[in-house]
Amino acid sequence: MAELTVLADKDYLPLARISAMQVAxxxxxxxxxxxxxxxxVDEACTTFLVAAPGRSVEPAAVSGGRLYLCYDRYPDHLLVTVRGAxxxxxxxxxxxxxxxxxxVAASVGTEVADGIGxxxxxxxxEP
Structure with missing residues (x-):
């Protein structure tokens, strides 16, 4: 239904929130x-920007990291996917x-493969 790719930086979170509002x-x-x-969507994206205690996350300005956000519509649900380092x-x-x-979300799932979450x-x- 819709896709968005932004820098993995907190300054770009408003674009993710706006995309969610537009899809809604x-x-x-x-x-x-x-x-x-x-x-x-905001919390899902933020998980990629927050380091575990005692760890650090390299800023997107240095790493060039990106977040990929995808909305897929099905007859009875919207599947939202967020992918990034x-x-x-x-x-x-x-x-x-x-x-x-x-x-606030149903069926939250995560997976990591080759450093990509x-x-x-x-x-x-509603049908």
Whole structure:
């Protein structure tokens, strides 16, 4: 349905949030669901920008790192995928942001392959 690639930098998070709001508007989601989708996308992207305690994340200006965000629409749900370089010990599941993501999104999943992390979650849609 939509894709966005941005620098893996906190200054680009507003673009990710705007993309979530635009997709929600295209799907004509109710306002509370729009807010949940926006928050889930923000938290999902942030997991790639926050290092585990005692570790550091190289700034995108140095690394050239990017975040890839994809929205795939299915008849009964929206699948959101965020992909980027996985910081050490990613994702930090003991952080507040991770708890918030799990609270507002369904079926949160993560995978790491060759240093690239993929985070997916589902936003249910009314048929």
């Amino acid at each position: 508007a295209l799907l004509q989601l109710p306002l509370p669901q729009v807010a949940d989708l926006r928050l889930a 996985a910081p050490a010990m990613w994702p930090a599941q003991d952080e507040l942001g991770w708890e918030m993501l799990q609270a 993929t985070l997916t979650f589902i936003e249910p849609l």
